[in-house]
Every structure is written in C-alpha cells, then in structure tokens.
Amino acid sequence: MDFTLDSGNTAWMIVATALVLLMTPALAFFYGGMVRTKSVLNMMMMSFISIGVVAIVWVVYGYGLTFGPGTFIGDPSGFYGLNKIADTSSLAAGVGVPFLVMAAFQATFAIITVALISGSVADRMKFAAWTVFTLVWITLVYFPVAHAVWSGVGILGWQNDITPTSPIDFAGGTVVHINAGAAGLALALVLGLRKGFGREPFKPHNLPYVMLGAALLWFGWFGFNAGSEFGADPTAGRAFMNTLVAPAAAMLAWLVVERIRDGHATSLGAASGIVAGLVGITPAAASVDSWGAIAIGVLSGVASAYAVGLKYKFGYDDSLDVVGVHLVSGMVGTLAIGLFANLTEGTTWAGAGDPLAPKDGLFYGGGFDQLATQAIAAGMVVVFSFVMTYLIAMAIKYTIGLRVSEDVEVAGIDLAEHGETAYEEAK
Amino acid sequence: MDFTLDSGNTAWMIVATALVLLMTPALAFFYGGMVRTKSVLNMMMMSFISIGVVAIVWVVYGYGLTFGPGTFIGDPSGFYGLNKIADTSSLAAGVGVPFLVMAAFQATFAIITVALISGSVADRMKFAAWTVFTLVWITLVYFPVAHAVWSGVGILGWQNDITPTSPIDFAGGTVVHINAGAAGLALALVLGLRKGFGREPFKPHNLPYVMLGAALLWFGWFGFNAGSEFGADPTAGRAFMNTLVAPAAAMLAWLVVERIRDGHATSLGAASGIVAGLVGITPAAASVDSWGAIAIGVLSGVASAYAVGLKYKFGYDDSLDVVGVHLVSGMVGTLAIGLFANLTEGTTWAGAGDPLAPKDGLFYGGGFDQLATQAIAAGMVVVFSFVMTYLIAMAIKYTIGLRVSEDVEVAGIDLAEHGETAYEEAK
Amino acid sequence: MDFTLDSGNTAWMIVATALVLLMTPALAFFYGGMVRTKSVLNMMMMSFISIGVVAIVWVVYGYGLTFGPGTFIGDPSGFYGLNKIADTSSLAAGVGVPFLVMAAFQATFAIITVALISGSVADRMKFAAWTVFTLVWITLVYFPVAHAVWSGVGILGWQNDITPTSPIDFAGGTVVHINAGAAGLALALVLGLRKGFGREPFKPHNLPYVMLGAALLWFGWFGFNAGSEFGADPTAGRAFMNTLVAPAAAMLAWLVVERIRDGHATSLGAASGIVAGLVGITPAAASVDSWGAIAIGVLSGVASAYAVGLKYKFGYDDSLDVVGVHLVSGMVGTLAIGLFANLTEGTTWAGAGDPLAPKDGLFYGGGFDQLATQAIAAGMVVVFSFVMTYLIAMAIKYTIGLRVSEDVEVAGIDLAEHGETAYEEAK
Amino acid sequence: MKLVTAIIQPHRVDEVRAAIEAVGVKGVTVSEAAGYGRQKGHTEVYRGAEYTVDLVPKTRLEILVEDADAAAVTDAIVSAAQTGKIGDGKVWVVPVDDVARVRTGEHGADAL
C-alpha cells in the first residue's frame, strides 16, 4: 500500500487521540467523586498510574502484541519501540493517517480499559498491587482481546472462522467495556467486600466531580467513537451524532427509572446514565441510525439503572459499578447491533458483498445472524476476561497481596498508601 | 449542489461540535459554583437535562423546524430522525462538510441556549417544571428564532424584507444570547424573588468552579465562533483571534470597574468579564478587526459589570445574571457590529455587491444602515423571546407549578428535588 | 511565497491553539490546588490576568516584536493590531495555515510562559504588582527571547553566529520553560520567604484540583508540542507520541523516587512528574525516538523530584516549584537533545545538508556538537531571563511595591486583594 | 454567668438569632454539627438500595449570658427554633466560672 498524507484525516485523528487520552483523567474524577473523602486520591491515582504503565508498555511491546501478525496474539518483533516504522504500516494508511498517530490513538484505548476496572476495587486495594495488576492485565488480557477483535487477523475479527458473520465492534464494546466489566467482576470477587458494604451507603463525597468526570468522558468519547472511523468523513459524522443522541436518551431513561423507583432524579443517575449510554453506543456508533441510537440509549440506561443494584443481591462489592454500567451496557450495545444494525446508513463496509460480511439487525430485515454473531463474540470475551482476571488476581493475592489492612481501610487508604489527604482544612 | 468531502473542514467541524457541546457542562460549573452549597446539584442538573432533552428533540423534529423550508418555521417532513439524508443537503455542503456533522454542530447551539436560561432561576424552580420548560421553549422559541436568522429563508436572514441591509449574526448574538437573556428575564419575573433576595449576598459557594466553568466555556467558544465559519480557513482564523482578544479585553475592563467601584478586582468579576466578552464578540467574530474586537470587549465588560446590579434596582431576581451578562452583552455585540463592522477584514461575503448585503459599520465608513439593521433584528428577538417565554412560564405555573415550597428553598433544593447533597463530609 | 490554504493543517492548528490556551486555566488549577485555601483565588487570578494582559499586548505590538524583522528584537511596524496581514506572511504559509491562526497559536505560548512564573510567588504578591509585572516581563523578556530563538532571524535561531550548530527548541524548552524558571527564581528571591517557610509544610488544599490541572495541562500540551510542527503530518505524530510517552515515564520515575525516599507514592508526585516529563520533552518532541523520549522522561522525573527540595537547602521560596520543575526539567530536556537527538526519526529538517544544521545527539553518533549548542542556548536564556527579571522585580518593588503586608499574608491574600474567599460554608 | 448551647436545624439560624438579639444577647458563636435524638431511624433510598441515615446536619449556637438571662435566652431559642417536627434540637445551660474578652482583657460580666 502506498501512503499519501491526508492532513484533514490526520488532524482529526490527532485530536481524537488527545480526546481519548483525556478520558482517563475524566474517569479519575468520575470515580474519584464517587468515593468517600478518605479514598479519593487513591481512586484517582489508579487511573493516573494506568496511563504511566500502559503508555510505556504500549510503545515497548504492546502495539506489536496487538497489531502484529499472528492468530492468537501479535508478533511484536519489528515493533519494539515503534521507531522508524513506515507510514504505509499505519492502520489508516489507506486514508492518509501516519503510523504514529494511529499507534498513539490505539494506545489510549488500552490505557482507559485498564483504568475502568479500578472502579470495582475502590477503597481497599494496595497501590503496588494495582500497579502490578495494570502491567499484567494489559499484557495477558487486553492485548489478546484487542488482537482478536481489531487486528484484522484475529479470531473475532473480520471474516473469522467462529462467528456466522463478521462481528461489529466499532469502538470497543467487547474489547473495552465488556472486557473491563468482566475483569472488574473477577477482581471484586477476589478482593472481597468493603467493611460496611450493604449497611452504609458509601455516598459520593463530591457529586460535582462525578458530573465533571461524566462531562469530560462524553467530550472525550467523541474522539473514541467518531475517531474509530480513522478519518473525518460522513461515517464519522454518523458516529458522532449517535454518540450525542444515545447518552442523551440513556440519561433521560435512567432519570425516569429513578424518579419512578426512588422518587428522585439524581445527579449521580444523570452522570451514570450518560456513561451507560456512551458504553452502549460504543460498538454500534457507525452501524445504527438515529432511531437505533435512541433505542440503544434507552435500553442501556434502563438496564444499567437496574443492574447497579445487583451487587447487593448477589453480594459482590463492585464498588463503583463497573459491572452494572460497563459490562451490562457493553452487552446491551453489542447485542443491540444484532437488532438495530442498519448498514446502509452508517459505515460503508468494504467487501459488503462477502458472505461473511456483517448483516443488518433483526429489526432491519437481516434476520438473526448478526445477533448470533454478536452474542458469540460478547460471550467469548466475557469468559476469557473473567477467567484470566480471576487467575491474575489470585496470583497477586498470594504473592504480594491485594488488599490493605482493615485499619487502613477504615482510617482511609489515601493517608496510608499515598501519605496524603485530598483536602487540607483552611488555617 | 454536488458534494466533495473536505477532510480538513470536516475535521475542524467535528472538533468544533465537540467543543460547543462541552460548553453546556462548562456552564453547569460556571453556574454551579455561583450558587450556595445547597443548590449546586440542581443548578448543574438543569444544564445536563437540557442536553438530554434537546439532543433528542433535535434529531426527531428540531433540525427540520429550524432548517427546513418555510418563512416563519421550517417544514420538518423529510427530516424526522435525520436518517439517510444526502450530504448535499449539508449546511456546509459547499465546503465539503457532511450533513450529520453540521446537524450535530447546530444541535449544540440549541442545547446551550436553553441551558443558559437556567441561570435566572437558581435555587427555586421545580426540576420537573424545568424539564418541561426546556422541551416547550426550545420548540416554541428557539427553533423559530434560529429559523428566522440562520435558515437562509427566514425573516431575519440574508436579504430579508424587514431590515435595511442583511443582519449579521455570525455565531448567535441574537439567536443564542439575546434570546436566552430575554427568556431569563421573563422566567425570573414569573418565578419571583428568592427568600432573602437583596438582603443576603448569596455568595458563590465555590469560586474555583466558576473559574473552571469560565475557562471551559472560553475553550468551547472557539468551536462556537470559529466553528460558525463552517470550515478551517482565514475567516475562521479571524473569528478565533477575535474570540481570544475580546474576552481578554472584557475581563480587564470588568476588573477595572470593580477595582474603582468596589475596591477589589474579584475572581467572579474575571470569570464574568470573560463570559461577557465572549457573548459580545459572538455575533461580530468574523466582521470586525482586532481594534473592533478590543472595543467590543471593553464595551461588553463595562456594560455587563454595571448591568448585573440592575436586578437590585428593579427588583427581579435574575439570580446568576443571565440578563446582565447575556442579554446586555448580546445587545452590545449585536449593535456594535453597526459601529465596527469591517467587512474587508473578516468574512468574504458572497454576493457582496448586492444592495441588501451587510454594510461596514458607522466608524468604518458604512453609515447608519447596518446599525439600524442590527437594532431591528435585536429588538425583534427580544420582544418575541420575552413574550413567548412569559406565556410559557405562566402556562407551566398554572398547570404543574413552577416553584418549590419556601421550606424546600430554605432547606436546599438539592435534597428535596434530587435526594442528594453535593458534598458528603468525611467520616 | 504563495499561499494555498490547507484545510487539514489549518484545522489542526486552530485546535492546537485552543488546546494551548486551555493550558493557562489548567495551570491555574494545578497551582491553585497546591496553595492553601486562603490564597487559591489569587493564585488562579495570576494566571487569568496573564491571559488578559498578554492577549491584548500580543495583537497590539507583541507579535511584531517577536516575529518582525531585526536581530535582537523584531520591528513591530506593520504588525500593530494584526489587521489585513496577508496569509503569505503566515509562519506556516508553506503548509497552508492562515496568518491569524498562526498568530493566535503563538499568542498562547506568550500567555502561558508568564503565567508559569506565578508559581514562585504564591500567597504574597500584590495583585496590582503582578499585573504590572506581566506587562513588563512579557515585553522585556519574553518577546526578545522568543525572537532570538523562533523568529528565524534571531541570535539563537537557525544558522545563528553563536552556537556551533543550530539549536533545537521545538516547542519551547528555552523560550518557555527555562525562561519562566529562571524568572521565577529571580522573582522569588526579590520577594523573599513566606511566613512559616521551611517550618510549616504549606500542604496543597485540594489535590484533586492539582490532578485536574495536570490532566488538562497534558491534554493541552499535545497542542503545544504536536502543534509546534505547524501541520498534521508524521512529525506531528512523532511529537504526539513522545508527548505521551515522556510524561508517562516521568510520572513513574517521580513516584519511584518518592516511594524509595519518602515511603509513599503521592498524587502530588504523580501530577508533578507528569508536568516535569512534559517540560522535558517540549524542546525534544520531534527530534528523539521513543527510547529517547522514555529516557528524557525518566531523567526529568528524577531530576525534578530531587530538585524541588533544593529550595529548602538554599533558602529561596520558590513556592510551587517553578524552578524545580520548569527550570530543571527544561534544562534536562534541552541538554538531552545533545544526547538523544535522532534526526532521521523525527522532523524532516529543511536544509539538513547545511553545516550549521542540527546534528544527532551524542548517543546517536553525532558527537558533542549539538550538546554544546544546546548548553550555550540554555545558558544564555537562563542568564538573560534571570538578570532581566531581577531588575524588573526590583523596579516594581521600589515603586509600587511587590509584597502584601504580613497581616494580609497570614489572614489570606484572597480576602485582602480580591475581596473574596474561595469557598463559602453551607448555610 | 452561664453558657447556653443550642443544637438547632440549620435553616432556623436566622430566626433564632433575631430572637436572641431581641432579648439582649450581644454575641454568639456558631459551628456545624450533626446528631440524632428521637429523629433516629429515618431511611433513604440511594441507587435503589435503602439505608438508615441517622446523623442529620445541625447548627450549634453558643451564647454566654449573665445568670439572670439564661432562662429567657433558652426560651427565646426554643420558641424561635421550634417547628414542632422531630429533629428540632436541644438547648442546654452550663455554669461558667469566668469569662474574658480577649481584646481588652476584661473579666466577668463586663466581658460579655
């Protein structure tokens, strides 16, 4: 393939990359506002350290493991350090975006995925253990899953041997959200309950931070979803519009559920609804029309509004609802493609005539094929991520230990693990 | 018209859209910081719910009402859902920006306009009433005004039958700021005074939030103003530069007024001055040179610095100064075009030879024509918006009710309406 | 030179400009979170007023002094007001970016440089004195230094008569960070110690703000560094990637130093490490490969982590570590180019055959030449900036006075200078 | 002298201050507190789950008065703070040995 720079597509992808990177600190605020005053710094540091660890790993060997040739995992040789790599190797060489821009874009997805998991371990995980976890998890779970779905040669990608048609995961329903959600569940199970779980409400110490986080997540998510088109074109426009509409619908849906069920439409509900809608539309952003986007928004909002209560029923301490929001709405969005996909509206699918090409959704005349495909892909990622994460968590637990002492948890993890408190009184 | 994608213009418009969308949560912080601790969540939720309601309405019928054919209002048929619409229908088809990108860009203007109004109703409006208000107001006030000014076929647009020349409203001086300001006044009048108005200072509970809001508003406003060029070109550069210079001048002007009048240059003054300057330059961003931008900045800053005190004189509780900042500086900017317009510096005006084309301002040799045009346009929008909003507010007041009880207002609207408090004490 | 608009490059530079402008409010939060509750507004106002003053100065005469013709300083005639200037005069005319876009881009660098200095004067400088300082300093120090390095005809620029080869300062290692760092030192020395310096820890009153500031700085810095390429191309991609990797490495390095030295990896350390890494990579962003970027990150993180303690040893009250972070990591980055420059990886250097062209770094086979060049350039900027700033500070001290009274300092500068307190208790 | 301490609903502070000023009180110290009494056991729904919230925010007023005024001040507080609902608060009176005004160093009743 030849490379001709397209400055417009490149401009968009540079900006999209910066936007997606902003999502991780945004998550730090979304999560940090939800915990109590005594753990806000630890919560935020889990996101920040994810950027540190994963960015380095990515240029050293992560890109290669993800996008190198190979069925189950990429061959990183030739990609160590990402130096002197021709722009013709760019994932978006065909639309004139340089290699390093695309490599940086993909890095930001790896970063946020591991950061998302931290929501399930609030208040109680050793910072050193988390740091090790980020390194191991990104290597053993994220890179293989991303390779399977997005490398073009993986087992859940285009024209694979497993699913009836090619699965659609435009921006990370399986790779990012289902993956992080299943991992969050496994890690929460291994870590155990916080002291007071189910008895104390553990209310957010600062709801404006939660709203700031949600707002910046939404802002960044336009890079995430519309950037996943790899260029500035009509499909990016569709992805953008859907990323505006679905979270709006999900926010409204969540607030309606709360108003009916609890009597109040809360700001935490609005923020959570937005994120649920963003998660839901992620895999589907370029393959549904506006009605599909609204439907996915409503389904995600309602499903997650109820799902966040499950932890009390089943007794796992998914502290900040990684499961309830990311796993559940990730599932909703991934499966909903099987219902609402409208392939003439969104992306122009190269090779659309191919028998393995994706099909329209059930409600758009495509039958059950795509739904089956989506379910298989989602299911495989859930199982792989859950099992692998469980094993990694166990390994860390029985080596360096996962959890701080109860004393530290009660007195506050910030002071013990970071030697700081988030706020100092005026004097 | 034929459509040839311009990836550069499209890249810029995608980003501009995301920037403008960010302005609404930014406003939530600008306003949220200004209220007392007990109403911050409600203040923020009024902005957030505006995004939810208006985004959905926009794709369902709002775009059609605004940009569909028709003199007083657009015909939405053919635009319901915004699916499968050819890119040749894009507002910026001529410069290669796809339809959905432009549709999303325009959505963000509708969203922020209704959110702006919420500043005048702080601490005391039922959340359900506000939600209904957003839906009704956007439909009956915003869409008609935007149609009149921006649809190309409306009564205040290019070559209309009313004004002596074509009015200039580059990015929303009339459609957004005068419109929201007049609506804010009407709504505040119907709602009435807060308990303690004029006696207690109702000081901002968190000034850093106000500054964060102002900063993010400024950041987003580059998308608002430079994005209103619909492409990445020299005119966008002029709009950008003016959007940097005018708020800088307005901030300095406001601080000087405060220093002289009150003895202190406050941070609230700096933040308010920035916003006043942004409002002032909005209609004029592409039609004045740097001197004009500085002048508009100074005029906006001074005018609004004094205007925020009027509510105490006339006894309307425009709580967070929607009137003082948006209506007044919106007026200043809209009228100042009649003084400072320098049409050879900014936009290249298609059809500049036309007798109905805009003229240079009074100080740039164009005489009084453009000033008269601007005054007529501004006046018509003020009257329409005020009257319509008053009627809508009355209708809501006598059906579901507008205002929370005095008990709720005193104890704090957050707890009563949203079941939450913004901050939880450490334990 | 002829001008052909490139909408893609222009789109990127417009966005990059907005991103860099966002860095100054980001700095307001980075710094504002670090001070005590009683000085947060003053801290933030020092950044905000920098935007106000410098933006106006820039369009009036600053651009001309910086980029006008002339050896030691530019001739501003022809640039007053920046009106009607042909796009062929654009700094990036060759890649199709309009004049005003580039003029605005450069404005944002001037703004943030003076704002950076404010970190060394926390809690104790009169606001009027600071305002005057910004005006004088930007005129007498920043414009000359920027002219010397970036105007193309200055004494530290391309093919100058002083350094053995042409110095490399891609995005502002000397012009911005060394310059601000040396100025901060001089100003802190003239101002003197805060009451309690060395005895009280002066802990940050709000660490989440510090992290928000660091995150937004990072976000904006992509505009700063990748924007300094003046276009959306592979070199921008390299600058972007390095701007991701170096701060990641610096954050990890700083945290490791803290963990070993103090026992805890702090959030203040993470935020400071990010900024140190960003500073370090600034001059080198387009001239080192990923290994070089990681090395510069680690060196910056370690050097600054130790350097922030020097103020206690030598007894200067560089309150928020402008010297420790910006001067030291600015030095590290500027010198490290002499070690790691890999000119075949990064920028395509026009005129690479020229004997005065930059050379590869010591570790990349280029010998000591570039190191010598970098050291000379850095040294000259340190001396010029320190001496000039010292003189300016003295002049202000003995005219309008620099420092607030001890009473005001103890009771809190916010109330005395701005008539406000950052937070109001709930009632 | 006596120290009258009152724990009241935060939104009754203005009324109470007016009431005690009316009976001659010249100064007061205000601080934040939280508490429960009979009010204990109120439940709240949060994210679909029910919780017992028992510490409700209150405002503490402390007022130094002469012995003779203690009863009047107590009564003034009680009637101004009363809404009749649970959670209205408590007032108590404690004997004080001595009072000093920092500014002047005066002691005793002069210092009030």
Place this chain on the structure above:
Amino acid sequence: MKLVTAIIQPHRVDEVRAAIEAVGVKGVTVSEAAGYGRQKGHTEVYRGAEYTVDLVPKTRLEILVEDADAAAVTDAIVSAAQTGKIGDGKVWVVPVDDVARVRTGEHGADAL
C-alpha cells in the same frame, strides 16, 4: 444532668455509638475537631522535607445524660474507643443546669 464530651478517633465513632446506645443513650451530637495530647510530635515527610504534624483529626461527641448515668456512659465510651495507642482521646463531664427539648419545650430530665 451532665454533659459528657468525648474527643475520639474518627474511625471509632461507630463502635462508640453502639456502646452508648447499649447503656441507654437516646441522642448525641457529633462534630469535627482536631487536637493533640501525648500524641504531639509525630513527623511526616512531604516532598522530601520533614515536618511536625501536631493537629490530628478527631471527632467530638456530646451526650446529655442524667446525673446517675454519667459514669456509665463515660466508661462505655472509654472502652469502645480504646485502641491502646496514643491519640485515643479524652472524655470529660460537665454539670448542666438545665436542658430543653426544642420540639416540645419540655425542660429537665424529660427533655433528654
């Protein structure tokens, strides 16, 4: 009546509340404080520099009780709050002349 004031470690509040409820206490007022006693002089490293931090966050509990219950309540607090480490806190008892319940205007022991 007596007012029992306890300054305890913030993370012992739940235990102490359970203990005093067990001995019949019906209400309590809680607020934030900070302090030092024997605990003075603990050093902390911050940004590589050492500092003495002497004000440690504490929680204040105030409990109005009948004279006869003061000792029992004090003991209950001491044993529930005790960790044996320095910084555990202080409890003191002050005589109270009168108590009033705002809601009803009752006085004396009835108001507890």
Place this chain on the structure above:
Amino acid sequence: MKLVTAIIQPHRVDEVRAAIEAVGVKGVTVSEAAGYGRQKGHTEVYRGAEYTVDLVPKTRLEILVEDADAAAVTDAIVSAAQTGKIGDGKVWVVPVDDVARVRTGEHGADAL
C-alpha cells in the same frame, strides 16, 4: 478540673498554642467556628451591592486544666490572642466533674 474554651482569630492559633504550652498545657482540642460580638455590623461590597456580613470565621480551642491552672491559661490565651482590634474573641472557663483518658482509662487529674 476546668475546661477553658477560647474563641480566637484563626491566624492567632500558632501564637496561642505557643503561649499555653509555655504555661504547661499538654493537650488541646481545636475546631472551627464563626461568630460575632462587638464586631457585628461590618459591611462588604459584592458585585456592586452592599451587604452586612456578621458571622466572621473563628477558631475554637478547648483545654482541660487543673483548677489551679485555669486563670494562668486564660491569661496566657488573652495576651497571646490580643491584637486590640474588635473580633479578637472570648475565653471562658467551665467547671469539669471528671476527665478520662481513653487510652488508659485513667480518671481525674491523672488523665490530663
């Protein structure tokens, strides 16, 4: 034993602590408060409008002392906190029946 309570200007805390340590005080509890006395009625301009601000932030110190030390501690506080300006604060002394140290369970003067 006695409880000395002082309401002082927040920026005099360091001086006062030094002064009371000089007269042998071993521990103190600090909290935030606000108040008015003679200082009432100061006006402020905000956004061009005038307001009366009457609650000024203060710091509360509580110090348990032996009977004999109460006067000395009071005097030490008064002189260290004094700036001579209105708003300097108040100090008062209340009798204490009993004190307990939580860590050890000691009572009375031993617990100070």
